Amino acid sequence: MSRAFLTLSGRVWLGLILVFLYAPIAVMAAMSFNASPFYQLPFEFSTVWYQKMAANSQVLEAALRSVLIACVTTVIATALGTAASIALFRYEFPGKKVLQALLFPPIAIPWLITGTAMLILFFSIGIGRGTPAVILGHVALALPYVIVTVSARLASFDRTLEEAARSMGADTWTVVRRITLPWIAPGVVAGALFAFAVSFDQFVVSYFLSEPGDTTLPVLIYTAIRKGFTPEINAISTLIITLSMAVMFLAARYSKFGGDQ
Amino acid sequence: MADALHPADRARLAVFLTPAYLWLTLAVFLPLSAMLFFSFVTDMPGDVDQWFVTLSNYGEFLRNPTYASLMWKSLKLAFTVTILCILIGYPCALVLAKSVKGRTREALFLMVILPFWSNSLVRIFSWAIVLRGNGVLEKALNAVLPFEVKLKLLFTTDAVVIGLVHSYLPYVILTSYLALQAVSDDLIDAARSMGASSLTILWRILLPLSLPGLLAGAVLVFVPVVGSFMEPRILGGRMGTYYGTVIEDQFVAVYNWPLGAALSFILLAVVLVVLALASPVLRKAKT
Amino acid sequence: MSRVDVSHVTKKFGRMTALDDVSITFDDGGFFALLGPSGSGKTTLLRTIAGFHFPESGAIQIGGQNVERVPVEKRDIGMMFQSYALFPNMTVADNVGFGLRVRKVGAAEEKRRIGEALDLVQLGAHAARYPHQLSGGQRQRVALARAIVTNPRVLLLDEPLSALDKTLRVDMQIELKRIQREIGITTIFVTHDQEEALTLSDRIGILKDGRIVQVGPPREVYDRPINAFAAGFLGEANWIPQGQLAGLSLPTAQDGHRFATRPEVLSLSAEAPEAGRNGVTGRLVQRVFAGAMATCIVEVEGEAWKLIARDRDIPEVPGDGQVWLSWAPQDTMAVAEA
Numbered sequence: 104m105s106r107a108f109l110t111l112s113g114r115v116w117l118g119l120i121l122v123f124l125y126a127p128i129a130v131m132a133a134m135s136f137n138a139s140p141f142y143q144l145p146f147e148f149s150t151v152w153y154q155k156m157a158a159n160s161q162v163l164e165a166a167l168r169s170v171l172i173a174c175v176t177t178v179i180a181t182a183l184g185t186a187a188s189i190a191l192f193r194y195e196f197p198g199k200k201v202l203q204a205l206l207f208p209p210i211a212i213p214w215l216i217t218g219t220a221m222l223i224l225f226f227s228i229g230i231g232r233g234t235p236a237v238i239l240g241h242v243a244l245a246l247p248y249v250i251v252t253v254s255a256r257l258a259s260f261d262r263t264l265e266e267a268a269r270s271m272g273a274d275t276w277t278v279v280r281r282i283t284l285p286w287i288a289p290g291v292v293a294g295a296l297f298a299f300a301v302s303f304d305q306f307v308v309s310y311f312l313s314e315p316g317d318t319t320l321p322v323l324i325y326t327a328i329r330k331g332f333t334p335e336i337n338a339i340s341t342l343i344i345t346l347s348m349a350v351m352f353l354a355a356r357y358s359k360f361g362g363d364q
Numbered sequence: 365m366a367d368a369l370h371p372a373d374r375a376r377l378a379v380f381l382t383p384a385y386l387w388l389t390l391a392v393f394l395p396l397s398a399m400l401f402f403s404f405v406t407d408m409p410g411d412v413d414q415w416f417v418t419l420s421n422y423g424e425f426l427r428n429p430t431y432a433s434l435m436w437k438s439l440k441l442a443f444t445v446t447i448l449c450i451l452i453g454y455p456c457a458l459v460l461a462k463s464v465k466g467r468t469r470e471a472l473f474l475m476v477i478l479p480f481w482s483n484s485l486v487r488i489f490s491w492a493i494v495l496r497g498n499g500v501l502e503k504a505l506n507a508v509l510p511f512e513v514k515l516k517l518l519f520t521t522d523a524v525v526i527g528l529v530h531s532y533l534p535y536v537i538l539t540s541y542l543a544l545q546a547v548s549d550d551l552i553d554a555a556r557s558m559g560a561s562s563l564t565i566l567w568r569i570l571l572p573l574s575l576p577g578l579l580a581g582a583v584l585v586f587v588p589v590v591g592s593f594m595e596p597r598i599l600g601g602r603m604g605t606y607y608g609t610v611i612e613d614q615f616v617a618v619y620n621w622p623l624g625a626a627l628s629f630i631l632l633a634v635v636l637v638v639l640a641l642a643s644p645v646l647r648k649a650k651t
Numbered sequence: 652m653s654r655v656d657v658s659h660v661t662k663k664f665g666r667m668t669a670l671d672d673v674s675i676t677f678d679d680g681g682f683f684a685l686l687g688p689s690g691s692g693k694t695t696l697l698r699t700i701a702g703f704h705f706p707e708s709g710a711i712q713i714g715g716q717n718v719e720r721v722p723v724e725k726r727d728i729g730m731m732f733q734s735y736a737l738f739p740n741m742t743v744a745d746n747v748g749f750g751l752r753v754r755k756v757g758a759a760e761e762k763r764r765i766g767e768a769l770d771l772v773q774l775g776a777h778a779a780r781y782p783h784q785l786s787g788g789q790r791q792r793v794a795l796a797r798a799i800v801t802n803p804r805v806l807l808l809d810e811p812l813s814a815l816d817k818t819l820r821v822d823m824q825i826e827l828k829r830i831q832r833e834i835g836i837t838t839i840f841v842t843h844d845q846e847e848a849l850t851l852s853d854r855i856g857i858l859k860d861g862r863i864v865q866v867g868p869p870r871e872v873y874d875r876p877i878n879a880f881a882a883g884f885l886g887e888a889n890w891i892p893q894g895q896l897a898g899l900s901l902p903t904a905q906d907g908h909r910f911a912t913r914p915e916v917l918s919l920s921a922e923a924p925e926a927g928r929n930g931v932t933g934r935l936v937q938r939v940f941a942g943a944m945a946t947c948i949v950e951v952e953g954e955a956w957k958l959i960a961r962d963r964d965i966p967e968v969p970g971d972g973q974v975w976l977s978w979a980p981q982d983t984m985a986v987a988e989a
Binding site: 548550553554555557559561564568569572573 | 722729733734738753798
């Protein structure tokens, strides 16, 4: 009886946590469709805030810039990260452990520290603020995630497949292109989606590295929030969170992250 | 033992590895070194003609008690948030790993970690909407409860804690879940066959065996929360001055970058101490 | 030490019926093997007796008490798992002492009984080690010590030897039998290895598709299988073709029964057997030498018969391969078709 009670209370707890995680997002989304500018209830359905947002050129520019930066980041980080993963998987060489350990600081050090450090260096070597600086930073933050994801997939790769291909006369590039890459493709796709998410959702580093008035969407939202809450922010936020959750959902499907395997 | 690499392999290795690590060097390791350097100068070189090497930026931290007390405030915040994440998240991971099975488990697990990958700024903002006076939470409570409540939660420390727990809870659930999933169900069956109650099984088997995972999650919460600034700004209002917000100010409002650099490095030192303290157990988590 | 009675137990998982009206009695102090192919329900039966599953219907009694609704932790059983399931975070002594600690027997008593149990499995010197520092056979012994240290009413073994290699396995079989005799505990043992079941147990139960097929002492089940499945699962059977039945001395049998022999009761000869022995003719197809023993395949009216005998007892066969296979009439089995 007590086991049944434990099982039941466990399910209830899990349910409460899901409510805690999703309720505020749902409320925010609902409020973006509420006509009142002061979040007054009762609820009155309206798409006025989405219309306002669509007419706001600053928002559109920032959104476009965010997507552009995320795409460029994804391409660069995925290419460099995949190449590095293959090299780390395939070769044994002195210092390999050190290189693997070096992936840890960009993930573990608070972004506030990394972001301000980037700001200082980029200013003193003349890169300054702006979109190139933001991309430089985003790629660096996304790289470790790509390498970790692709390496995880590689770990399940059967090396004898490569050896078999070699025994049939394939050179290194052919082996990589025809054997290794097709096997790790799901890991690469998942890594790319993680990279997109890291960049698209990135606020801290973008905040320090982007030019005021020429910012990414999250930075624009932050500035707007500090001036006061408006349902227009809800509308933008709802769109952003829908997009990033969709991307992560796809990434999870590809990498089978933490499932029963 | 590592075989000596063939020269051709060595070239390929360099071609594959160099771009990624060059990028990390330029965008992470060089900046951190530059920041260390600038934390020891009086002014940003280039801004002014005359600048000196000095310890005064670090001296400022000792001289002005505000910084130390804000550091203490941030550490307390991080401690509170971490403990709450453990208390809320570990049971959740336990249910996911040991009570739910099959496809349901996969779906629920995905639902739990999905928000963690979505925009944290937006999620913090959503709490501002929920917690504000006359907001949805207050309306909902007053509709259910017979007496009038005024929550006045927004712009309090509680609001900051709620928002941060919401942001970082999935870390603890994720790492604990992975550790718990690695504990074979046979061990639980064996303990039961010897007469152990659920509590004994949790205390003597599940908790010790998943401790590295739980601690890894705790570190992943603690470290960023010590340096948080956006969450306190949005949810804390006037109460939201923390160590992180002071660093932010040095870079975007006061423009005292050398002081900001020194404060950042002190924060980094604290982070490294935390990581070092946790590392003996964390190393176990990897194997 | 108690007798276990399972009566009319049915257990379903979703739409799948894992146990279908199973009734079986395990005698006090007996060593009982449950044998069957995978998916036959033998492990489900063991886990239902243990208390991991509650049956949909039917009763389970341990020592005369009804326990079918008692969860495993209250059932006072000892269990050994295929994976050993030793707690990796505890020493050997702590693993063995786990059940005693749960029962709060007191520190001195705990220490004494851990020592006794470890001595019984000859691991007294390894108390302070951790499981990962032990060999497979040693882990096995710790798991056994842990299962019996609380003096449970019944010892349940879920394929405990299948992870060991062959030599170690035979040693452990002898060891297991010795310890079981020494403490006289009612033991139920699940295995898919026929030889292991025959070696160890004093009673065998064969399961198929969630039902009990046959129960009895090993020799009886082996010599008198009640149907084709039991005959084929426990050893091998040579079916006597209808055309060869005439002139054989056969046991009385009901309709729908067929007659068969075991490979090792046969003798091979070039001439017809002496009077009083049953015999069939066939053509020797293959003779496989395996050291002391040899196996012959003989084609008897389209059926492939197998003979196992000492190599030196099998004569050389002339050119065309025509041979006689003969056996004592009492070695003929009458077996139900299904």
